[in-house]
Amino acid sequence: MTKHRPSPSKAGRRQQQLEKLLELMGIGGSAVDHFDRFATTQNLEEIKRHYSLQLAAGSPPARKRVKQYCAAITKVLSLSNKIGPEFFTGEIEKAGWARRNPHADEMTLHMLMEEHSDKRDNVVAVLTERRLDIDHWLKTTGDNYHKRVVTKLAVEPFVRLLIERGTISSSKPLPRSQLAQLVEALFDWLGVEQRFRLTPVAIATTSRRLANANPR
Numbered sequence: 001m002t003k004h005r006p007s008p009s010k011a012g013r014r015q016q017q018l019e020k021l022l023e024l025m026g027i028g029g030s031a032v033d034h035f036d037r038f039a040t041t042q043n044l045e046e047i048k049r050h051y052s053l054q055l056a057a058g059s060p061p062a063r064k065r066v067k068q069y070c071a072a073i074t075k076v077l078s079l080s081n082k083i084g085p086e087f088f089t090g091e092i093e094k095a096g097w098a099r100r101n102p103h104a105d106e107m108t109l110h111m112l113m114e115e116h117s118d119k120r121d122n123v124v125a126v127l128t129e130r131r132l133d134i135d136h137w138l139k140t141t142g143d144n145y146h147k148r149v150v151t152k153l154a155v156e157p158f159v160r161l162l163i164e165r166g167t168i169s170s171s172k173p174l175p176r177s178q179l180a181q182l183v184e185a186l187f188d189w190l191g192v193e194q195r196f197r198l199t200p201v202a203i204a205t206t207s208r209r210l211a212n213a214n215p216r
Contacts, residue, residue, distance in 0.1 A: 017189040018044070024185050025167070043161050044189075051153040051190055059145050063138065070134045073127050080124050088123070146196045150187075151206065155198055158186050159207045163214055168207055170215040176204045 021044070022028045027037045060066070080088070097112045098104065104112070141148060162168045162182070174182075180200035187197050198206070 014189060014191075017185065021182070021185040021189050024182050025162075025165070040161070040165070044158075044186075047154060047157045047161070047186075048190055050157075051149070054149050054153055060141075066134060066138065070131055070138070073131045073134075077124060077127055077131070080127075085124065146193075147198070150192055150196050151198060151202075154186065154190055154192065155183060155203060155206055156210065158183065159210050160214075162207075163211060168211050170211045173204075173208065173211065176200050179203055179207055 018041070019028060022037065022040065025040065027033070027040055093113055094109050097109045101108070101112070159168065162174075168174055168179075173179075177200070180203055183198070183203050
């Protein structure tokens with residue numbers, strides 16, 4: 001009867017994958033600079049932490065729904081403009097104080113409004129900023145959320161680490177196959193699903209862009 005060896009624990013596999021990655025980076029084995037290994041491991045763990053935190057936050061809502069929300073803000077701002085700011089800073093603000101102080105007379109309400117005028121919420125300004133932020137998000141994010149996260153929080157910081165270590169430079173690019181092997185080892189360690197992994201061409205393009213932005 002064939003005995004099946006127990007599969008290593010998840011933590012054990014992750015450690016093996018990290019060791020493989022470090023070895024490919026040239027800092028594996030016994031004759032390694034332990035300070036360099038420690039510092040690099042810390043950098044890799046930081047990449048993993050930020051990547052994992054973003055995944056834990058979950059995917060954003062559908063872009064269609066976000067656009068609907070943005071359109072609703074635009075409509076509210078348009079209506080606010082038609083009604084006029086004086087109404088909101090006058091009658092509506094007074095109504096708010098009356099709601100919180102049901103026994104206050106008219107003079108007391110006006111005194112409260114004057115006393116707290118510096119703390120007045122500018123809803124129009126807040127909504128305008130929110131709409132601008134959403135517009136920016138819609139323009140700068142693609143439809144493939146997961147691949148963007150992998151690119152921005154895994155591949156790019158890893159390539160920057162390789163640039164800092166002198167492994168990659170604008171004058172000394174790594175062969176595409178070697179770079180792809182390094183990033184694949186990173187993907188294995190981070191647990192990136194195959195369908196979200198970048199192609200060797202995309203990895204090389206990212207590496208070239210970052211190296212040219214930091215010429216050495």
